[in-house]
Amino acid sequence: xxxxxxxxxxxxxxxxGLLLFLVFKVVGSDRSADDSEIVVSEGxxxxxxxQFSGVWQRPPTQTELQGLIDNWIxxxxxxxxxxxxxxxxxxxxxRRRVRQKxxxxxxxxxxxxxxxxxxxxxxxxxxxxxxxRPAMLSFEQAMVDPTRHPDDLEKATIxxxxxxxxxxxPQDVSxxxxxxxxxxxxxxxxxxxxxxxxxxxxLRRLPTGAAWQGPVRSGFGLHFVKITHRIPGRAPTLExxxxxxxxxxxxxxxxxxxxAFYEEARSNYExxxxxxx
Amino acid sequence: xKTRTGIVALGIALMAASCADPQGPAGQQPAADVxxxxxxxxxxxxxxxxxxxxxYQPADPTKFHKEPGYSPYAxxxxxxxxxxxxxxxxxxxSADAGGSGTSLGPEEATRFARGDEVTSxxxxxxxxxxxxxxxxxxxxxxxxxxxxxxxxxxPEMMADPTLKSWHDMYAAGPEQxxxxxxxxxxxxxxxxxxxxxxxxxFAKSVWLKxxxxxxxxxxPGRFTAFIGYEWTxxxxxxxxxxxxxxxxxxxxxxxxxxxxxxFQSENPEDLWKWMEAWEAKTGGKLLAIPHNGxxxxxxxxxxxxxDGSPMTKERADARQRWEPLFEAIQMKGQSESHPSLSTxxxxxxxxxLWDRGNLTLVPKKPGDIQHEYLREALKNGLKVxxxxxxxxFKYGMAGGTDTHNGxxxxxxxxxxxxxxxxxxxxxxxDEDAMKxxxxxxxxxxxxxxxxxxxxxxxxxxxELWDAMKRKETYSTSGPHITVRFFGGYDFxxxxxxxxxxxxxxxxxxxxxxxxxxxxxxxxxxxLVAALKDPKTGNLDRIQxxxxxxxxxxxxxxxxxxxxxxxxxxxxITNGKLTPVGSTVNxxxxxxxxxxGDPELIAVWKDPEFDPATRAFYYARVLEIPTPRWTAYDAAxxxxxxxxxxxxxxxxxxxxxxxxYTPGQ
Numbered sequence: 018x019x020x021x022x023x024x025x026x027x028x029x030x031x032x033x034g035l036l037l038f039l040v041f042k043v044v045g046s047d048r049s050a051d052d053s054e055i056v057v058s059e060g061x062x063x064x065x066x067x068q069f070s071g072v073w074q075r076p077p078t079q080t081e082l083q084g085l086i087d088n089w090i091x092x093x094x095x096x097x098x099x100x101x102x103x104x105x106x107x108x109x110x111x112r113r114r115v116r117q118k119x120x121x122x123x124x125x126x127x128x129x130x131x132x133x134x135x136x137x138x139x140x141x142x143x144x145x146x147x148x149x150r151p152a153m154l155s156f157e158q159a160m161v162d163p164t165r166h167p168d169d170l171e172k173a174t175i176x177x178x179x180x181x182x183x184x185x186x187p188q189d190v191s192x193x194x195x196x197x198x199x200x201x202x203x204x205x206x207x208x209x210x211x212x213x214x215x216x217x218x219x220l221r222r223l224p225t226g227a228a229w230q231g232p233v234r235s236g237f238g239l240h241f242v243k244i245t246h247r248i249p250g251r252a253p254t255l256e257x258x259x260x261x262x263x264x265x266x267x268x269x270x271x272x273x274x275x276x277a278f279y280e281e282a283r284s285n286y287e288x289x290x291x292x293x294x
Numbered sequence: 295x296k297t298r299t300g301i302v303a304l305g306i307a308l309m310a311a312s313c314a315d316p317q318g319p320a321g322q323q324p325a326a327d328v329x330x331x332x333x334x335x336x337x338x339x340x341x342x343x344x345x346x347x348x349x350y351q352p353a354d355p356t357k358f359h360k361e362p363g364y365s366p367y368a369x370x371x372x373x374x375x376x377x378x379x380x381x382x383x384x385x386x387x388s389a390d391a392g393g394s395g396t397s398l399g400p401e402e403a404t405r406f407a408r409g410d411e412v413t414s415x416x417x418x419x420x421x422x423x424x425x426x427x428x429x430x431x432x433x434x435x436x437x438x439x440x441x442x443x444x445x446x447x448x449p450e451m452m453a454d455p456t457l458k459s460w461h462d463m464y465a466a467g468p469e470q471x472x473x474x475x476x477x478x479x480x481x482x483x484x485x486x487x488x489x490x491x492x493x494x495x496f497a498k499s500v501w502l503k504x505x506x507x508x509x510x511x512x513x514p515g516r517f518t519a520f521i522g523y524e525w526t527x528x529x530x531x532x533x534x535x536x537x538x539x540x541x542x543x544x545x546x547x548x549x550x551x552x553x554x555x556x557f558q559s560e561n562p563e564d565l566w567k568w569m570e571a572w573e574a575k576t577g578g579k580l581l582a583i584p585h586n587g588x589x590x591x592x593x594x595x596x597x598x599x600x601d602g603s604p605m606t607k608e609r610a611d612a613r614q615r616w617e618p619l620f621e622a623i624q625m626k627g628q629s630e631s632h633p634s635l636s637t638x639x640x641x642x643x644x645x646x647l648w649d650r651g652n653l654t655l656v657p658k659k660p661g662d663i664q665h666e667y668l669r670e671a672l673k674n675g676l677k678v679x680x681x682x683x684x685x686x687f688k689y690g691m692a693g694g695t696d697t698h699n700g701x702x703x704x705x706x707x708x709x710x711x712x713x714x715x716x717x718x719x720x721x722x723x724d725e726d727a728m729k730x731x732x733x734x735x736x737x738x739x740x741x742x743x744x745x746x747x748x749x750x751x752x753x754x755x756x757e758l759w760d761a762m763k764r765k766e767t768y769s770t771s772g773p774h775i776t777v778r779f780f781g782g783y784d785f786x787x788x789x790x791x792x793x794x795x796x797x798x799x800x801x802x803x804x805x806x807x808x809x810x811x812x813x814x815x816x817x818x819x820x821l822v823a824a825l826k827d828p829k830t831g832n833l834d835r836i837q838x839x840x841x842x843x844x845x846x847x848x849x850x851x852x853x854x855x856x857x858x859x860x861x862x863x864x865x866i867t868n869g870k871l872t873p874v875g876s877t878v879n880x881x882x883x884x885x886x887x888x889x890g891d892p893e894l895i896a897v898w899k900d901p902e903f904d905p906a907t908r909a910f911y912y913a914r915v916l917e918i919p920t921p922r923w924t925a926y927d928a929a930x931x932x933x934x935x936x937x938x939x940x941x942x943x944x945x946x947x948x949x950x951x952x953x954y955t956p957g958q
Contacts, residue, residue: 068552162891164890194895196893206409206425211828212828237825264511
């Protein structure tokens with residue numbers, strides 16, 4: 018019976034409440050007069066009004082404002098009680114929240130001047146792959162779905178090739194109704210999303226021209242492909258990627274700034290590791 | 295005595311806080327005891343949506359591709375491809391995510407979604423297998439950081455000599471800037487901060503930073519970064535009523551008003567009022583997507599208003615107006631169907647069910663479950679519409695991850711889970727994903743899902759948003775499966791030999807739309823087609839799920855298998871299709887695409903159509919069995935998991951319904 022009682026959550030609550038009460042008795046006995054005063058100043062009210070108005074685009078009514086103030090007082094009372102008990106200490110949520118605030122402050126302490134062209138070009142030269150313009154592809158394709166030809170795949174493949182070579186519309190002879198048969202000037206990486214990596218890798222080896230080529234394998238089946246136009250991938254001009262570069266240089270600054278801040282702050286502490294090595 | 299009561303209460307609060315759901319924002323308060331005041335008038339209902347703004351004219355799918363011409367390619371106005379994205383991503387900027395140690399902010403999360411490699415909070419390099427086309431970073435917004443204002447030289451702040459001196463230091467180069475930051479932190483620690491710095495009007499800067507990041511990464515035509523946030527209502531202690539609010543517009547409009555928070559109210563009806571007021575003020579457009587009905591303990595699709603009073607037509611209209619989509623699957627399980635409600639649905643059994651309680655795992659009461667799952671809500675919505683003349687649950691389908699580590703990684707072989715402590719590690723399957731007392735969700739129960747596919751005419755905020763608004767969307771459990779679904783009265787078997795989009799828009803309406811009135815003697819026909827993700831499993835089958843309310847007012851459903859792979863060897867006997875089989879090698883986490891088909895297409899006619907009965911139809915596409923993320927974990931980390939851990943899954947997609955209303 019007693020052991021069952023001991024497992025009751027309510028009993029836990031009461032026990033912890035009692036414990037906190039005792040702690041409070043010891044720790045919280047010499048509270049200064051200042052701490053027991055809660056002032057609802059003009060500033061507090063103005064803040065509440067401002068917060069409310071920011072969301073609702075109108076000031077609160079008298080009833081609403083009374084509710085906001087009551088809630089603020091309640092929060093302040095409980096917040097102070099909690100702080101008095103040191104409930105903020107070693108609370109992982111509060112620790113991380115505070116750390117996050119400092120991180121934001123540190124990040125924002127970076128220089129805010131727009132990056133110069135020299136910086137942008139240097140960044141571009143350091144990360145050319147990130148900004149490379151993808152190859153642009155225009156092609157037609159039709160496919161054989163192997164699951165529809167368990168016994169005569171080879172025959173079906175040859176037949177598809179012949180039909181295409183005789184000028185059939187790929188839309189009419191492809192086994193797929195959903196895969197696009199004509200792709201016009203699409204970046205290679207987006208084509209890869211639709212057709213899969215392996216298909217794109219195979220396409221890179223095929224020449225441009227009027228001939229149907231293949232079969233090329235994809236996650237769907239076997240394709241014949243006519244690459245009508247290809248613009249090779251290239252390095253970008255500064256103008257093309259100026260905005261991206263500026264954005265990324267800024268982000269790099271933020272990161273550096275946060276790290277530098279940490280290093281600086283860290284140098285004020287001596288860290289002694291006592292735990293067993 | 296008074297103190298003691300207070301302290302006991304505090305003890306309880308402390309316990310509650312220590313087991314508070316990691317989802318809920320830290321420091322969340324119950325709503326203030328303020329009277330809810332009407333703002334901007336009552337919702338006017340979906341029918342008048344466009345009446346108030348001339349500039350907004352969404353694409354009308356019934357007008358897609360109706361004009362005949364010689365060239366089948368010229369003048370195509372219909373959506374040609376689905377755009378895959380996640381409408382539900384939290385980063386370090388969400389208090390709960392930051393509180394759990396997440397180090398990736400909105401910028402890193404956006405970069406990850408668009409395909410960049412990043413380093414996860416736990417230090418592991420990670421990159422998406424297939425990048426997304428769009429993302430909504432749906433952080434909870436709150437105030438921190440006013441430095442931007444100081445640096446920008448905000449005139450009001452510059453009147454304060456301390457702030458002015460910091461401003462000058464920030465302008466004087468990195469070294470001085472660092473000193474200014476130190477001084478600021480010091481002042482904060484010693485309670486010597488100039489009061490102006492705490493003014494909430496400067497707190498707005500975080501929201502502005504947020505919208506600025508979305509703006510920087512939004513690349514129309516290639517990658518869409520929406521502006522959005524999550525409104526996180528855990529009414530009554532963890533009943534999940536969360537909504538993601540998604541902006542159609544850009545920063546200029548989004549910045550005019552601070553997001554709504556649950557500090558103001560936990561009642562979704564108030565959120566809709568706020569949305570209405572926002573639209574009235576800015577002339578922009580918003581929509582909201584609720585999620586995790588499965589954790590709402592009967593409240594997500596309750597047949598009453600929030601306060602328990604009876605549903606009204608106005609309330610039902612408002613819900614339909616503001617919430618076109620529902621997130622039916624995510625990392626905390628699926629809310630599409632439950633086996634106890636859909637008793638004939640063999641694919642609902644054991645599929646990613648988080649059905650033991652609410653967000654704090656308070657157990658459900660009998661009957662709760664009927665108001666938590668979308669399929670049941672779609673049926674109940676028909677009933678409400680019959681009775682009140684408005685359908686509160688006319689939802690289309692969305693999917694998201696709800697990740698809290700900034701990584702929208704829902705791929706089974708690339709599953710980075712929800713919180714940093716559940717990023718890939720040998721033990722994560724056996725640890726507690728959530729724990730409240732003795733009520734536990736185990737790590738292996740986390741779901742590797744999901745995304746929203748949007749049939750839009752292009753990859754821009756406006757086009758994607760408009761498609762969401764008209765519900766031309768479907769949810770997937772992760773794979774980029776392509777699904778077309780059209781309803782009309784004239785689809786015939788011959789239509790499967792043409793491009794489904796061309797014929798579908800010509801002869802019918804797409805997913806998310808309403809069927810027109812039934813011509814005498816005709817029953818609805820559906821054209822449905824699906825194409826596998828090039829990377830993942832072949833397709834097992836396509837099903838059409840029909841729901842209606844019978845004469846006695848009881849919700850009914852029936853599932854029809856309409857197309858399946860390996861057709862030459864599989865038959866329907868006694869109403870059941872031969873299972874597709876499995877090629878999964880669990881030990882090695884591999885499978886082969888030697889069963890199933892890469893593409894399925896069919897025309898299906900409702901054999902039981904009753905023109906006098908309201909109904910909805912939606913398609914569900916199932917992949918062949920493939921390894922679940924747990925199997926990839928077991929193989930990679932060489933661990934033996936308990937026998938009850940599911941190691942195989944059938945990935946799937948469910949489309950928005952098409953509705954039939956008598957006499958419409």
